[in-house]
Amino acid sequence: MRYAPLPAAASPLPQQLSVLGFGGAPLMGRVGRKASLAALDAAFAAGITLFDTARSYGYGESEGILGEFLAGRRDQVVLCTKFGILPADRGGWKRKLKPVAQAAIGVFPQLRQLARRGATGQLVPRQFTPQVLQASLETSLRALRTDFIDLLLVHDADPSVLSNQGLLDALQALKARGIIRMAGVSGGPELLSAVVAARPPVLSAVQFPMDPSRLHLAELTTRPEARGLLLLANHPFGGADGVAALQQRIRSLAQQPQLPAALREKLAGDPSTLMPEIVFGAILAGTHIASVIAAMTSLGNLRRNVDAIERCRFSPEELQLLRAELAVPPGGPPTAAPAPSA
Numbered sequence: 226m227r228y229a230p231l232p233a234a235a236s237p238l239p240q241q242l243s244v245l246g247f248g249g250a251p252l253m254g255r256v257g258r259k260a261s262l263a264a265l266d267a268a269f270a271a272g273i274t275l276f277d278t279a280r281s282y283g284y285g286e287s288e289g290i291l292g293e294f295l296a297g298r299r300d301q302v303v304l305c306t307k308f309g310i311l312p313a314d315r316g317g318w319k320r321k322l323k324p325v326a327q328a329a330i331g332v333f334p335q336l337r338q339l340a341r342r343g344a345t346g347q348l349v350p351r352q353f354t355p356q357v358l359q360a361s362l363e364t365s366l367r368a369l370r371t372d373f374i375d376l377l378l379v380h381d382a383d384p385s386v387l388s389n390q391g392l393l394d395a396l397q398a399l400k401a402r403g404i405i406r407m408a409g410v411s412g413g414p415e416l417l418s419a420v421v422a423a424r425p426p427v428l429s430a431v432q433f434p435m436d437p438s439r440l441h442l443a444e445l446t447t448r449p450e451a452r453g454l455l456l457l458a459n460h461p462f463g464g465a466d467g468v469a470a471l472q473q474r475i476r477s478l479a480q481q482p483q484l485p486a487a488l489r490e491k492l493a494g495d496p497s498t499l500m501p502e503i504v505f506g507a508i509l510a511g512t513h514i515a516s517v518i519a520a521m522t523s524l525g526n527l528r529r530n531v532d533a534i535e536r537c538r539f540s541p542e543e544l545q546l547l548r549a550e551l552a553v554p555p556g557g558p559p560t561a562a563p564a565p566s567a
């Protein structure tokens with residue numbers, strides 16, 4: 226496994242931070258208990274130290290399974306969780322049907338999208354008050370069987386969070402008491418730009434999606450103002466729905482005459498091993514992103530992703546070229562709207 230050189234902002238982290246992070250969104254949601262524990266075990270054995278979860282993941286049970294797995298290993302990992310989206314419907318019918326849904330997805334993967342819609346329909350987003358923070362954190366600590374969180378993020382935040390002084394003060398107080406080591410935000414490109422432009426001192430980490438359609442964010446992460454932040458990229462393949470399209474894109478890149486012949490030759494390999502190498506490489510090459518967080522509950526995917534981080538066959542220059550290619554949508558750059566006639 227490779228470990229990240231950490232920015233000064235991450236100095237409260239006592240453990241090494243793996244460049245590949247384990248995404249806990251599917252735990253106890255899309256996959257059941259046995260597969261969740263098997264994936265966590267395999268990730269830890271491969272040297273992954275960053276484990277990402279949230280109060281809302283897995284119908285509120287992702288943290289619990291992670292806590293169970295962490296018993297006796299807590300001091301060897303960097304634990305990231307989030308608050309601000311409440312898992313609702315705790316005893317509800319959708320939750321009771323979860324084992325049936327998990328089994329059905331195992332047989333018919335195309336049902337995933339439907340299940341996801343059902344699960345997200347129950348969430349209560351944007352709960353960013355100090356009271357929710359306190360209650361959510363207490364539940365997280367219990368579920369994770371720990372007395373501190375390495376990295377606590379405001380989940381799916383918008384830029385208005387950066388001026389929510391009550392919340393920022395509450396996060397500062399939790400830091401001062403050692404209950405959280407670092408505080409930060411997770412959200413989209415708009416939030417990333419806003420944090421890079423002006424970050425409140427208590428927020429020293431940001432997690433943001435960086436699938437191929439958002440590879441242009443690489444530039445933002447290299448700005449001097451971003452240096453003080455711990456930058457974590459998530460959603461690298463664009464989720465389950467993005468994988469097939471991405472493999473197809475990589476196949477078509479091998480035919481692009483504008484790319485150097487040596488690079489095209491490398492691109493003619495097996496797309497299932499090339500995809501994680503290219504995606505992780507394009508996210509990390511020359512940027513200040515410390516880790517990429519991927520969901521990988523299938524052991525084959527986990528292995529391919531670990532191998533991709535450990536042995537990338539592309540040079541940094543080739544990865545930057547591929548990043549530029551992938552950042553352009555498949556049909557070419559969007560055409561500008563015609564100028565209104567005077």
Ligand SMILES: NC(=O)c1ccc[n+]([C@@H]2O[C@H](COP(=O)([O-])OP(=O)(O)OC[C@H]3O[C@@H](n4cnc5c(N)ncnc54)[C@H](OP(=O)(O)O)[C@@H]3O)[C@@H](O)[C@H]2O)c1
Binds near residue numbers: 251497
């Ligand atoms: N707002 C937020 O804070 C936020 C938002 C989005 C995501 N996240 C975090 O980031 C994590 C990852 O995001 P994501 O799940 O949306 O997207 P993702 O990691 O881009 O995609 C995950 C999907 O890709 C598959 N996969 C993984 N490695 C693969 C490989 N080498 N080849 C083929 N398929 C592969 C996984 O399958 P298997 O699981 O079957 O292996 C899963 O279906 C989440 O779990 C969560 O921890 C946070």
